[in-house]
Amino acid sequence: MKEQSINSRKAIKPRSNTINKVEKSAGKEKAGFPVLIKKIAFSGIFQLLLRIFLGGTFIAASLDKITHPRLFAEVIFNYQILPFPLVNLAAAVMPLLELIAGITIIIGFWTRSSSFILSGLTLIFIAAISFNMIRGLEVNCGCFDVISGSKIGAELLIRDILLLIAGILIILEKKPKLGLDRLLNKTK
Amino acid sequence: MEERFGKVFIKAMIMTVIIGSAGIVFNLVYGEGVNTFKIFTPPGELLRSDPRTIHSVEEIKTIWGSGKAIFIDSRPYKDYLKSHISGAFPLPYDQLDEFYPRIIRLLDPGYQIITYCDGAECLSSMHVADYLNRQGFPRVNIFFGGWELWDIKNYPSTGGEAF
Numbered sequence: 001m002k003e004q005s006i007n008s009r010k011a012i013k014p015r016s017n018t019i020n021k022v023e024k025s026a027g028k029e030k031a032g033f034p035v036l037i038k039k040i041a042f043s044g045i046f047q048l049l050l051r052i053f054l055g056g057t058f059i060a061a062s063l064d065k066i067t068h069p070r071l072f073a074e075v076i077f078n079y080q081i082l083p084f085p086l087v088n089l090a091a092a093v094m095p096l097l098e099l100i101a102g103i104t105i106i107i108g109f110w111t112r113s114s115s116f117i118l119s120g121l122t123l124i125f126i127a128a129i130s131f132n133m134i135r136g137l138e139v140n141c142g143c144f145d146v147i148s149g150s151k152i153g154a155e156l157l158i159r160d161i162l163l164l165i166a167g168i169l170i171i172l173e174k175k176p177k178l179g180l181d182r183l184l185n186k187t188k
Numbered sequence: 189m190e191e192r193f194g195k196v197f198i199k200a201m202i203m204t205v206i207i208g209s210a211g212i213v214f215n216l217v218y219g220e221g222v223n224t225f226k227i228f229t230p231p232g233e234l235l236r237s238d239p240r241t242i243h244s245v246e247e248i249k250t251i252w253g254s255g256k257a258i259f260i261d262s263r264p265y266k267d268y269l270k271s272h273i274s275g276a277f278p279l280p281y282d283q284l285d286e287f288y289p290r291i292i293r294l295l296d297p298g299y300q301i302i303t304y305c306d307g308a309e310c311l312s313s314m315h316v317a318d319y320l321n322r323q324g325f326p327r328v329n330i331f332f333g334g335w336e337l338w339d340i341k342n343y344p345s346t347g348g349e350a351f
Contacts (some may be wrong), residue, residue, distance in 0.1 A: 029216075054308070057201075065281075067220070068220065068282065069215055069218070069220065069221045069222045070220060070221070070222055070315070071281070071282075071311070071312070073222050073228055074231055074309075074310070074311055077228060077230060078309065079221065079233075084227050084228050084229075084230075085227050085228070086234040087228035088206070088223060088224050088226060088227070088228045089212070089224045091215075091222045091228075092208075092215040092221070092222055092224045093204075093207075093208040093211045093212065094209045094211075094212055095211065096208075096214065097203075097207050097208060097211065097212035099203060099205045100203075101203065104203075110199050110200075110203065112191060112196045112199075113196050113197075113199035113200040113203055114200075116196055116197065116200040117200050117203060117204060145282065146282075155231050170195070174190045174191060175190060188350045
């Protein structure tokens, strides 16, 4: 048994060496499916699409809240998570944050920071929705329009998780392309 | 140039503070805004303490039966279409500008007007009452229990278009 395991170890070693050689010959890049996905995920066009998806969703969601802050405060109150003194603050701050960060992420200004803000908001939404789903409280979503009776549910959670994934992918791209950040860095 | 994560975080905080302050100021200036420096009052409490509120559903039913008041539904129009208090007119709070010109010809400043929304935990009935007061209708009351209570009591209701 011992001999066999030693032999098998020996047998593996040269194999991995050959793979390394192949990789080196292919322009220092690793081959394989995950690498391809990584390449696509961090390509300029795909990142731009992610930014439009994330930013566009938040801009669309913010407009009705900006024009009806009082109704939005009611929606926040109905989630029954925030203490009363913070409800009005959240209703005043959140919609404008969604709008401006949505715009900056699309034009690519402070892209990663904007994505950090939007991902943070999405994370809060996911927590708030799942918390209320677990305790069985059927609250109005207040996602895109503050007055309609659309309730929170699983599909909403899935949409928010997709938004979060998009946000994280944008944060992970250390050199944002196709945006103002790129232009600003060039002029420096 | 690669950006360190610490810098990303600090920039995000700067953005949040600047935009957040702008949001607070905007809401103080904007007529329909919330005041961050005041503690939020739950809708039920606000409605309960409003002098225009009528609490008893029986009283509302009597007013409705007398035919001397006009009922205004302030819920979203799609909820109105599903079902509403029989004879009520739609004036959705999110579409005031669109619906007000359509119902103005049906209203008379001498009439009593009763506004209602979903129930005790919504404020659009109060906002619409404020709006009608500003438009020159002095006799506006709010039905506290709203559609929820009317529906529970199985009082007359209809669905479909109003006009």
